[in-house]
Amino acid sequence: MNYLVTIGLETHVQLKTRTKIFCGCKLEFGGQPNSHVCPVCLGLPGALPVLNREVFLLGLRAVLALQGTPSTVIKFDRKNYFYPDLPKGYQISQYDSPLGVGGSIEIRSGDKTKKNTLNPPASGRGRRKAHP
Amino acid sequence: MSLSEKTAFELSELYRKKECTQEDVLKDLGIAVKAKDRDARRIHAYIQPESIRPRELKKSAASRLSGIPIAVKDNICVEGEEITCASKILKGFISPYNATVVQKLLNVGAVIFGRTNMDEFAFGSSCETSVYGPTRNPRDPERVPGGSSGGSAASVADHTAIAALGSDTGGSIRQPASFCGVVGMKPTYGRVSRYGLVAFASSLDQIGPITKDVRDSALLLGVIAGHDPKDSTSADLPVPDYLACLGQSIKGMKVGILADDNKEGLNPLVRASVKEEAQNTLRKLGVEIKEISLPHMKYAVSVYYIVAPSEASSNLARFDGVRYGFRDPKAASVLDLYENTRGEGFGAEAKRRIILGTYSLSSGYYDAYYLKAMKVRTKIKQDFDKAFKEVDAIMMPTSPSVAFKLGEKTQNPLEMYLSDIYTISANLAGIPAISIPCGIDGTHGKSLPIGLQFLGKPFDEGTLYKLAHAFEQNTDFHRKLGNVK
Amino acid sequence: MSGIDLRPIAHLARLRFKDEELKVFEAQVNDILKLVNQLAEVPVEGVEPTSHPLALKNVFREDQPSPSLPIEEFLKASPRTRGRFFEVPKIIENTK
Numbered sequence: 006m007n008y009l010v011t012i013g014l015e016t017h018v019q020l021k022t023r024t025k026i027f028c029g030c031k032l033e034f035g036g037q038p039n040s041h042v043c044p045v046c047l048g049l050p051g052a053l054p055v056l057n058r059e060v061f062l063l064g065l066r067a068v069l070a071l072q073g074t075p076s077t078v079i080k081f082d083r084k085n086y087f088y089p090d091l092p093k094g095y096q097i098s099q100y101d102s103p104l105g106v107g108g109s110i111e112i113r114s115g116d117k118t119k120k121n122t123l124n125p126p127a128s129g130r131g132r133r134k135a136h137p
Numbered sequence: 138m139s140l141s142e143k144t145a146f147e148l149s150e151l152y153r154k155k156e157c158t159q160e161d162v163l164k165d166l167g168i169a170v171k172a173k174d175r176d177a178r179r180i181h182a183y184i185q186p187e188s189i190r191p192r193e194l195k196k197s198a199a200s201r202l203s204g205i206p207i208a209v210k211d212n213i214c215v216e217g218e219e220i221t222c223a224s225k226i227l228k229g230f231i232s233p234y235n236a237t238v239v240q241k242l243l244n245v246g247a248v249i250f251g252r253t254n255m256d257e258f259a260f261g262s263s264c265e266t267s268v269y270g271p272t273r274n275p276r277d278p279e280r281v282p283g284g285s286s287g288g289s290a291a292s293v294a295d296h297t298a299i300a301a302l303g304s305d306t307g308g309s310i311r312q313p314a315s316f317c318g319v320v321g322m323k324p325t326y327g328r329v330s331r332y333g334l335v336a337f338a339s340s341l342d343q344i345g346p347i348t349k350d351v352r353d354s355a356l357l358l359g360v361i362a363g364h365d366p367k368d369s370t371s372a373d374l375p376v377p378d379y380l381a382c383l384g385q386s387i388k389g390m391k392v393g394i395l396a397d398d399n400k401e402g403l404n405p406l407v408r409a410s411v412k413e414e415a416q417n418t419l420r421k422l423g424v425e426i427k428e429i430s431l432p433h434m435k436y437a438v439s440v441y442y443i444v445a446p447s448e449a450s451s452n453l454a455r456f457d458g459v460r461y462g463f464r465d466p467k468a469a470s471v472l473d474l475y476e477n478t479r480g481e482g483f484g485a486e487a488k489r490r491i492i493l494g495t496y497s498l499s500s501g502y503y504d505a506y507y508l509k510a511m512k513v514r515t516k517i518k519q520d521f522d523k524a525f526k527e528v529d530a531i532m533m534p535t536s537p538s539v540a541f542k543l544g545e546k547t548q549n550p551l552e553m554y555l556s557d558i559y560t561i562s563a564n565l566a567g568i569p570a571i572s573i574p575c576g577i578d579g580t581h582g583k584s585l586p587i588g589l590q591f592l593g594k595p596f597d598e599g600t601l602y603k604l605a606h607a608f609e610q611n612t613d614f615h616r617k618l619g620n621v622k
Numbered sequence: 623m624s625g626i627d628l629r630p631i632a633h634l635a636r637l638r639f640k641d642e643e644l645k646v647f648e649a650q651v652n653d654i655l656k657l658v659n660q661l662a663e664v665p666v667e668g669v670e671p672t673s674h675p676l677a678l679k680n681v682f683r684e685d686q687p688s689p690s691l692p693i694e695e696f697l698k699a700s701p702r703t704r705g706r707f708f709e710v711p712k713i714i715e716n717t718k
Contacts, residue, residue, distance in 0.1 A: 326674075471711050471713050480639065506658070509666065
């Protein structure tokens, strides 16, 4: 029997900001664990997130660089689950109104070029209208 | 007369005239607490005597609140203090930071005077679910003070606090104010910062003042209100001078009353005080009473008991024993850690709400429950938008009853939930609402206060203060109830 | 409506219940759900959901560091720590 190996790469790209996405703690790759923490990112009772403007701008730049379509309305949702490295018991994420949709990335290997499309519009993501 | 029986405004005048000092006030308040909070009446408005550690940062001559002690509900973070939300699961948690409202009070030189008892995590309308035991109503210690800010309301009514902060998600400032016969204001959503308020329902919660009279309420709200960059749901709008709204004529104002309100279970004395006497008082002051309709108000309790527990189930997920509070020391696996810690750390009402919320949000039920409730919420809000085109404010009872007896509703959560019928809509629509005393029920051998509620347009607390102050000055219930001597 | 089984919900919420406790809860939750089912009769075609009563948009903070406290201040609150870390039971089970 012949097998065709298919390898998927889930890629997380960190945005090059000075501070975290929802609080003013510094980013420092290679820094000591737990050296930049605050009530917000530790999920202390009463703490609240505020979105970093630079995250929004760099994210938008990425959407455009990938030739995607920026959404006119974006929102954040909570993805609730329990894990010890998840202080609030939810991740602030984007469910159905992301920053952008579509776009593609070209990968070259030797003399072969493959175009991978991202979030193809047919999947319906980004179509659902956000509510206030 | 003890200085503990003064209002904040009265004390500020005494300070100005140098007729007393801050130390005198703290001394009298301390005596009052010792004598009244833990005696045979067992009012128990404060969590424990040790929670009373007066602390202030800097004196400021500029504010009337300088040197005034303010009691704070146990769900508002005070740096260096144990904050537990009256729950076992937060026992031992010392907050490393101040809530924004606390910082604002400290910045004007107010004194944070101790933590008041509450329903666990603000889930409740009677202050009976606290891990520390219930608070009792100073008007009749066999009865509840209301909830969830029962301790804050009881301490103000009992003169063991000059003024207090509470929080309101479905009525938790207004209903205890009504049961204890004091003034409770729930500001417009976004008027006061929620940073440092332990979240119950993020789209409904607001911190607000509980005071002996309307003037103190205006004074306190003026200090704690305002935009906060740490709370992205706080409104970037200037704070009006609420004190300047008092004493103005209310002639020509239009106040709406509900046309379709024939609720069974509405205490006849409440009905008489609110629907007959209060309306007559307002008419004599030149107010035009107009019938309005809020057709979706009858769904408010259902919407609330899906939306609020859903948000709460998510907000309480952080209480897992990992970083603070109670942890089951025997847990051998992470699953045990979570299940045992949360199973043991939360009380029955907290568990009930988390379960309700988790159910409403779970896959397969989200559309029918949470999403549907959010859409009906829009209709409730639209009803108010429409009504406020015709009137400046709306009046209705705060609660269908006067304070009920301890233990009377604990076996039937549904009955407890249904008693929130008049307060819940204001939270769902995000509008401001104030409760003030408007009558006394003497039929049970005690003087049980009756509360009147005014609801206003978003960010129009000024109109509510104008109305409430005029009503108060013309009916004198704040004196009849002994709030102001 | 028939009674609901709360055990999967309890697991989702990481809450442990005794069996008798769960039975009482199931009855109470059933009653509450009967009440909220009245929402089914409300027509909502074309109605946008309200998740926030104050429709604020584009609230950001600038990408500037703000001072905070060292981890030791936060570790003080924790039931169990090891060095600079919050300690929990191991996650990865030995599979057999």
